[in-house]
Each structure stands twice: as C-alpha cells, then as structure tokens.
Amino acid sequence: MTASTTVPDEADNLTLRYLRTMRRDITVVLENQARDRTLITRLAARMDQSVGEIRRDISDLRSDVVLLENGLLNRHNEILSIIRRIDDLDAVLPGDGDLP
Numbered sequence: 001m002t003a004s005t006t007v008p009d010e011a012d013n014l015t016l017r018y019l020r021t022m023r024r025d026i027t028v029v030l031e032n033q034a035r036d037r038t039l040i041t042r043l044a045a046r047m048d049q050s051v052g053e054i055r056r057d058i059s060d061l062r063s064d065v066v067l068l069e070n071g072l073l074n075r076h077n078e079i080l081s082i083i084r085r086i087d088d089l090d091a092v093l094p095g096d097g098d099l100p
Helices: 011-092
Strands: none
Touching: none
C-alpha cells in the first residue's frame, strides 16, 4: 500500500460509527422538538382564542345581569307607585281605611 491510500484502523471506524449514531439521535431529537414546538404553538393559539371567547361571554353575561337588574328595579318602582296611589286614595276617600 502506498502512503496516500491508508486504511483507517478499527478504532477510527468505531469512532466514526459512534459519531454517525449520535448524529442520527440528535436529528431525531431535533425533529421531536420541532413537532413539540408546533403543537405548543397551536395549543397556545387555541387557548388564546378560548380565553377571548370566555371574556366575551362574561361581558355578555354582565350586560344581561345589568338588564335584568334594571327590569327588576323598574318593577319595584311600579309597585311603589301603585302603593303610593292606593295610600293617596285612602287618604281622600271617607272611611276608616279598613277594607270590608
């Protein structure tokens, strides 16, 4: 054999094989990380969308509660108005104010 065509010894071959195995393992790990990153990004986007929908729903519920409260207050005011009118009529009408 000539000096230009040297055959690597067995230790060099084992090191190269080990390095190739490590390269494959690192490639697999990087691919898994890329998939995980994509999944996490999708989950984060869905969570942001869900949180936005929940906030909108809570805002709608608050508005509904305010409308219900206003309706209840209006009915209370109507009842108070009727009671005042009855009291005024009792004061104007003759009699002791008791119902028969």
